[in-house]
Amino acid sequence: MKNFALIGASGYIAPRHMKAIKETENHLSVCYDINDSVGIIDSISPQSEFFTQFERFYDHAYKLKRNDNTRLDYVSICSPNYLHHSHITAGLRLGCDVICEKPLVPTIEELDDLALVEKETGKKVYNILQLRHHQAILDLKKKVESSTSDEKHEVDLTYITSRGKWYMESWKGDPRKSFGVATNIGVHFFDMLHFIFGKLQRNDLHFMNDDKASGYLEYENARVKWFLSIDANDLPQSVVGKQPTFRSITCDNEELEFSGGFTDLHTISYQEILAGRGYGIEDARHCVETVHKIRQGKTHIETQDEVHPFVKSQL
Known part of the structure; x- marks a missing residue:
């Protein structure tokens, strides 16, 4: 079982990610969103921690690293497009692989920067191309x-x-x-x-x-x-x-x-990522x-x- 964090928990696409995490038999440890309309979490993972301030979310996620049983393995990102780069690099620097909605980033320059952060952290970025x-x-x-x-x-x-x-x-x-x-x-x-x-x-x-x-x-x-x-x-x-x-x-x-045929495509995407066949x-x-x-x-x-x-x- 892998431990997941989710950034952008109140977004339109977030429930598909929550469902995919659950259906691949993994654990949604913590969620973050500036909005608190996230009652959907109760039907999928009511035990998940939730924060509306990024600093508190990041501090909690960093503390989880101290224990092998709680440390995060993946950060899933469903935040607005313009925040993808910042949230992806934050996830990588937490020592996690990152799964992000599309568009991964808007420009080639930001894409190249993500490749550099991958090398710096030894972690991997995956894009949902369902x-x-x-x-x-x-x-x-x-x-x-x-x-x-x-x-x-x-x-x-x-x-x-x-x-x-x-x-x-x-x-x-x-x-x-x-x-x-x-x-x-x-x-x-x-x-x-x-x-x-x-x-x-x-x-x-x-x-x-x-x-x-x-x-x-x-x-x-x-x-x-x-x-x-x-x-x-x-x-x-x-x-x-x-x-x-x-x-x-x-x-x-x-x-x-x-x-x-769209219902389960996020779950299939997660299965492929977890099997080492995700799109980077x-x-x-x-x-x-x-x-x-x-x-x-x-x-x-x-x-x-x-x-x-x-x-x-x-x-």
Whole structure:
């Protein structure tokens, strides 16, 4: 049994980490969050210590090192994106391996710094890249790898996840903290595209504002038109009034069905990490580079054929 700490216990994704720790038969020793709305802990690990001040959390975690039975083995991080680097390095310096939600960090410079802290501490950083464990994604990857055609696949990626007014008032709506829509809701899709279709060769930004972004990516084995949005007005008429989210990936005009199969992906990710097969800094580098370039890029359209149909009317 391994001892875990969890940073960001009141976040949206934190219960999946708590569940994964429990289902891999490990111990959630201590949690931290500046907010105290963390009653979910009672249904998973009511004996866990909890702190709302980072200094008290860190002091407690450091004291646990004095006993081999209580010392922490892992720190799991579900905090806001802009705090990932600080919380990861704190976990490493506590002598723990670290499991962090995506985006691991926003820039290549911070990614390289994490690699240095890994060397300094002898500990390891793992990124949750759960779509790499989804069976539909694995099946498509296998199909692409077994293809004998030299033609690149034609891919359309559309993800609209409606968000209310609260979103822009939270850290997620502040680009200094979330790093924008393409990073906050898109980074795991960009990782998935790299995982399936190989190295990125082109990265063009077509449109970006506070609530949506669109562009064109060309990989070794695919040409991809992508559109990401948190604006409910972008939902297609076929789903308006029925569901707040629209997710579609087509490959050569064939829809990839992966609406289900998400329930246990964090637990699978933890199982792989604990077995020594987790995804580390270099595995995350490609998607960090992708979103970093998107944020730094200026809008540029080479041909209308490369523009996603959902954004053509907004250009």
